[in-house]
Every structure is written in C-alpha cells, then in structure tokens.
Amino acid sequence: AQKITQTQPGMFVQEKEAVTLDCTYDTSDPSYGLFWYKQPSSGEMIFLIYQGSYDQQNATEGRYSLNFQKARKSANLVISASQLGDSAMYFCAMSRREGEKLTFGTGTRLTIIP
C-alpha cells in the first residue's frame, strides 16, 4: 500500500520568500510517480509538477521545483519568490503505475503574507 505524509498542516510565509512544503512517501513499488497539486479557495485541483521515480534530475516548472530524495523517500515542493496568489492548499500525491489512482496526503495550507 502507498502512503503520503504531509506533516505541516499550515504555513505562513512572507511574500517574495522561498518556501518548502514537506512530503514523505512510503511504497514498496520500484516504479512510481510523485505529484503536487494546488487547491485554491475556489476548490479546483491544479497540477503543478511531476517527478518520476527513475528521473535522475529534480523536476522544475517555473517557480516550482521538486526536491526529490529517493533514499529518504521525500518529495518536497519548493516555491521560489512566493506571491500572494500562491496562498492555497497544496497536496502531495503518488501513483504506482501509468493510469493508476492517485493517493493524496492531507495537504498543507500555505498563506503568503504581504
């Protein structure tokens, strides 16, 4: 069974600072994918970034990067130069194989302070 743990229920960060949202996972599968989604107060789920377990380099998408440490089973999301619009819930998720379900963590509510 897969499990995602997000230990930070809430974080407050000053605008323009970088922020790291923690995510650890547990799986016995040799191949898996890790995802981060953003959920603003309007409720939709917005895909941010993906990391494959065999990818040699950490994934980056604009201001988002994924700090993937396979031996530690962690997949932390780093947001550089935070903006007010980054205030939202952030969910880490994983999937075992192509097409399979996503297993989500409990989320971190990020609040950016002006």
Next chain:
Amino acid sequence: EPEVTQTPSHQVTQMGQEVILRCVPISNHLYFYWYRQILGQKVEFLVSFYNNEISEKSEIFDDQFSVERPDGSNFTLKIRSTKLEDSAMYFCASNIAGSSGGAVSNEQFFGPGTRLTVL
C-alpha cells in the same frame, strides 16, 4: 487548451434520493477517475475506469455507487440512495497514459468538481 468539465457545479439533494454526477473527460484520454473530498479533508480515490470497465475501486465505492460511460464522451457517477455522509466535493479526472509502458509519466487532469450537499 482541453479540459475536463463537470456538471452540475453544485447539487443539493434529499437523503435517500439518487444523484448522477456528470463529467466529460479530455477526448483522447484513456483512463477516467472519480475522487471525493469531504470538506476540509484530503482527496480520496473512489474508482478508476479503463477500456469500458472498472479497473480499480476503493472500499468507499460500495454497492450504492456505479459508473458508466454511456456514449463515448460522458463519464457518470451515480449514487443510488444518498446518505448525509456522501456530502462532499466530487472530482472527475482523466489521464492519457499509455505512452511509456512503465513508470508513471502523465498528470491526471482534474475537472472543477461538483459539490454535493445531502440534506
């Protein structure tokens, strides 16, 4: 840009009534999913659908739930007799998959959700 659509955006129903939530996945996607999110909680998997049949379901997806792809474009979730605890946001998602044959390589695109309120 193609997107997953869901209707209605909000459904209010009486306990014991049947509801059908509708989704139109992205047209060339092969895998379809339903998830739910009870207010303030994490997103939970309900069911996945591939090649016109259920590929996996969670323990939440009991006999009260069913899914259907009636016409090649719509993907529906039916709850036969709603309970108070079915009140949640229901998300449909789709995934193109099928391209790498091993490691997961594709995001799941989520629809905007249907908020179901059972009174």
